[in-house]
Amino acid sequence: MIFLSIGPNYTWAQAWRHMWTRGNKADASKLQSLLTKKYDAQKALLFSQGRGALAEAVRLATGGEGKVAVTSMTCFVVIEAIRTAGCEPLYVDVDRHTLQFNADNLRRAIKSEDVRAVIVQNMLGIPVEIDEIMKVAHEHDMAVIEDLAHAVGGQYADGREIGTVGDYTMLSFGRDKMIDTINGGALVIRTTDVKNVVQPPLEEVPTIQQLRDRIYPLFACSVRGLFASGLGKCIHWFAYKTKIAVRSADDGTHPERTLPYWQAKLAHEQLKTIDKKVTMRLKNQDIYQKELTDFSVAASSNGVRWPLLVENRSEVLAKLKQAGVYAEDVWYEVPVSPARLYKTVHFPEETCPVAVQTTKHILNLPTHQLVGAEDITKICAIIKKEAKIWK
Ligand SMILES: Cc1ncc(COP(=O)(O)O)c(C=O)c1O
Structure with missing residues (x-):
């Protein structure tokens, strides 16, 4: 099975290390x-x-x-x-x-x-x-x-x-x-022309939130690993229901909170080696780009995900799912994502018609460490067979 999200930056070993x-x-x-x-x-x-x-x-x-x-x-x-x-x-x-x-x-x-x-x-x-x-x-x-x-x-x-x-x-x-x-x-x-006094964040992240952050990668690995049996879906549902996991957009904004030291250590390691990750993702992006030229948009410079525009998004997502490829978490499926909160922002659709249309047709495909050339070739074959070009 292939997932666009659900902890793709974590293997079991990486999740275990993150935990401790x-x-x-x-x-x-x-x-x-x-x-x-x-x-x-x-x-x-x-x-x-x-x-x-x-x-x-x-x-x-x-x-x-x-x-x-x-x-x-x-x-x-x-x-x-x-x-x-x-x-x-x-x-x-x-x-x-x-x-x-x-x-x-x-x-x-x-x-x-x-x-x-x-x-x-x-x-x-x-x-x-x-x-x-x-x-x-x-x-x-x-x-x-x-x-x-x-x-x-x-x-x-x-x-x-x-x-x-x-x-x-x-x-x-x-x-x-x-x-x-x-x-x-x-x-x-990067500027000296600041219009307010800088307020460094000084509050600690609550322990419950840090615990959630600690276990999320192990949770994600379990969900992925058990998805085929149906148990993964149940764990996923249960974790969100009981707030062991929280949807990112529901977390509020806390400019007063600082980054815990353990996460600073992990972020430092990842930032130091970011070029390696970019190279890996661009290599994967290249395969999509060569296979699916007709669907592609302007090229990404870091390959975080591979975006494409299709006429029949929900049909394509359903076909991908049938083949074990879960790619529903689209950046972005509405102009201000996620869709369940879209109405609350009162987005002015009449002044941004291209965004309104484009967000109905965009799809993202995975480039992360858990997909290889073979997976991508399989995904491309499905897209070629099922997707219609958005004109
Ligand atoms: C474009 C963009 N900017 C900023 C953010 C905020 O990032 P964070 O989730 O770390 O608060 C997000 C969140 O996903 C985002 O998509």
Whole structure:
């Protein structure tokens, strides 16, 4: 069986190690130093989640007022982070080929609004046209926040590393990300022009949450291993019902919480070796790209997942499932994901029609360590047989 998510960054051995890893203050300092050096920054702060780091970035970038331009294919927690900082989102429609906004869309969306910052997401590791976007940001006196939740280890077209260009860089170490410690995040401050006093997160993550983070990889390995027998599904249902596991978007935003030392140690190890992971994923991405050219969008620079656009998504997902490939966890199936919370954000569908359509047709395929060339070839055969090109 092949899963797009459910702990793909964890084998049993990695999950076991994650469970018992210990860390100390020096590990947190090492991670901060590496971030500061890698992203050529003034300072790096460690947070319990990426959304906390993003909320602090928005607060520093805007002074806690006005609007923040954000892509219209994003995650619910991004919008929550903007609101936690005291701002409102200004959604910018996407380009269907790159799955994110370009400079023209951004310029059109701003009009005469009080937009104080722009979040650049580099969707699925696909690099944005950063120079053009920086130009618009300068024209409108907006700070640029690079959100690396999808894009750690990726590059812009000119070879600059993603995260080394804007005023603030935010990283997520959440589940399924390139750096995955189940929860975690960082804010890298690359500017001296901050509009608020920096508030380093000082509170500890509650013990219950740390326990959940500790056991999640073992839980995920069990679910995957027992899925075929039906027991995996039951364990999955039971864990969420009893809150042994919690859905990521339900966790709230806690900019006051810092990253536990043991997770800092694991994040440091993963960030140091990120190039190896990128190389592995790009190799897998290459197979998809060669086999499924007609379905592909712009190429990702880190291969976090392989996105494609199809006419008949639910049919294709059902056929994949019949063949033992579970790929329902799409980034993103609605403009502000997950679908169960979409209505609550009051997304302005009329101003972002391309995003509304594109999110109905996008699929993601796995590139992670648990899939090999043979699996990918099998997936490609199903797509070729069952999928219709979205025109
Ligand atoms: C694009 C994007 N930015 C930021 C975040 C926030 O990351 P975290 O889950 O670590 O809070 C997410 C979460 O998945 C995301 O998808």
